[in-house]
Structure formats: structure tokens, C-alpha cells
Amino acid sequence: DAKTTQPTSMDCAEGRAANLPCNHSTISGNEYVYWYRQIHSQGPQYIIHGLKNNETNEMASLIITEDRKSSTLILPHATLRDTAVYYCIVRGLLIQGAQKLVFGQGTRLTINP
Amino acid sequence: EAQVTQNPRYLITVTGKKLTVTCSQNMNHEYMSWYRQDPGLGLRQIYYSMNVEVTDKGDVPEGYKVSRKEKRNFPLILESPSPNQTSLYFCASRPTGGGRREQYFGPGTRLTVT
Numbered sequence: 694d695a696k697t698t699q700p701t702s703m704d705c706a707e708g709r710a711a712n713l714p715c716n717h718s719t720i721s722g723n724e725y726v727y728w729y730r731q732i733h734s735q736g737p738q739y740i741i742h743g744l745k746n747n748e749t750n751e752m753a754s755l756i757i758t759e760d761r762k763s764s765t766l767i768l769p770h771a772t773l774r775d776t777a778v779y780y781c782i783v784r785g786l787l788i789q790g791a792q793k794l795v796f797g798q799g800t801r802l803t804i805n806p
Numbered sequence: 807e808a809q810v811t812q813n814p815r816y817l818i819t820v821t822g823k824k825l826t827v828t829c830s831q832n833m834n835h836e837y838m839s840w841y842r843q844d845p846g847l848g849l850r851q852i853y854y855s856m857n858v859e860v861t862d863k864g865d866v867p868e869g870y871k872v873s874r875k876e877k878r879n880f881p882l883i884l885e886s887p888s889p890n891q892t893s894l895y896f897c898a899s900r901p902t903g904g905g906r907r908e909q910y911f912g913p914g915t916r917l918t919v920t
Contacts (some may be wrong), residue, residue: 725907727907727908734894734916735913736896736898736913736914737849737896737898737911739908739909739910742907784907792839792854792909793839793841793849793851793854793864793865794841794849794851794898794909795848795849796848796849797848
């Protein structure tokens with residue numbers, strides 16, 4: 694799996710859009726970008742994933758640059774409940790094997806009232 | 807509601823007393839996995855299962871056992887718990903078809919072994 698780099702921490706005001714960047718310059722052509730988050734001591738939560746097109750779901754939007762070397766997760770209207778550690782992961786569509794998730798340090802996002 | 811459930815959520819036990827942490831998912835997922843999470847060490851995979859009766863070791867299997875007799879259940883067994891197994895445990899499942907590979911996690915079980 695390609696290595697990712699994220700800022701250690703970010704702050705955002707409640708109600709504003711939170712934009713979380715991720716660099717993955719060594720991504721290969723068949724690797725997807727996944728985003729998860731973990732609210733303090735709760736189970737990690739899947740947010741969104743994409744290959745090269747921008748993606749949107751009920752939780753967030755994912756913008757992937759044309760060269761695929763970086764991406765941005767957008768929470769359009771952040772709430773206090775979005776305070777969490779956000780993890781960007783790059784991996785291929787593994788079918789067999791351990792398929793374990795390995796989280797890096799992630800970005801600690803704090804939403805302020 | 808689609809979910810992964812774990813029980814118990816909190817457990818304090820003593821060294822050597824066998825315990826089982828249950829995990830169940832209602833999404834008909836074939837793949838299931840157990841992780842432990844410790845400060846500074848991130849998520850570490852204990853065991854995983856690709857399907858019923860198919861299990862395999864992850865990165866830290868020592869001191870743990872699992873079984874997969876039914877598709878929905880994947881219990882984690884500690885035959886003789888020790889203090890170094892004090893941790894936060896997560897069960898996860900994921901679909902294997904349709905090009906989807908995201909994992910869904912349970913709420914966690916906080917285990918303390920004294």
C-alpha cells in the first residue's frame with residue numbers, strides 16, 4: 694500500500710466546511726484512496742473512497758487531483774460530532790489475504806463551537 | 807440497521823480466567839477480522855476469516871483463538887488472559903463482492919486483565 698502524509702491536526706468552526714488534505718505521491722494506478730475516521734475510542738468508521746473521479750456520499754466529498762498524488766476530504770457543514778481522527782489510506786482491491794487496515798497517524802480534526 | 811455488534815463492551819477480569827468476546831454482523835459479509843488497539847501502536851490485526859471455517863493469523867495472534875462456525879459470528883477467545891492483553895478490541899467485517907472493500911467496525915470491547 695502506498696504511503697500517505699496528513700497534517701497532524703486541524704481546527705474548523707462549526708457549520709463551516711472542513712477540508713482535510715492527504716498526500717499520496719507514490720500511489721499506483723490500481724490503488725484506491727480510502728478515508729476512515731475514529732471518534733475517541735469508538736470503532737473506526739468508513740467515510741468514502743475513490744479511484745480517480747471525485748466522489749460524494751451522505752457524509753462527505755472526496756476530491757482527487759488529476760495526477761492522483763493528493764486528495765482532499767470535505768465535510769461540507771462540520772458539526773461538533775465530526776471531531777475525530779481522520780485517516781487517509783491508499784490500497785488496492787485486495788481479494789484474498791489478511792486485508793488488514795493499517796492506520797497512520799491521521800489528522801486530529803477539532804470542530805470548535 | 808446494518809451493523810457489527812460486540813459483547814461485552816467493557817470487561818475487567820483476572821489473569822488466567824478464560825473469556826470470550828462475541829462479534830456478530832448482519833450484513834452477510836464473508837470477511838471478518840479482529841484488531842486490538844493500543845496507545846502508540848495503532849490497530850494491529852489478531853485474526854481474520856475469509857469465510858465459514860476459514861481462519862488465519864494476523865500480526866499478533868499469540869494468546870488468542872477464534873472460530874467461524876457461522877457466517878455472522880466470529881468470537882474471540884482468550885484461553886488464559888494475561889495483563890499484556892489489556893487493550894481495546896475491535897471486530898470488523900467487509901463485503902467481498904461488487905468492488906467494495908471498505909471495512910465496518912464494531913463499537914469496541916475494552917478489556918482489562920489484572
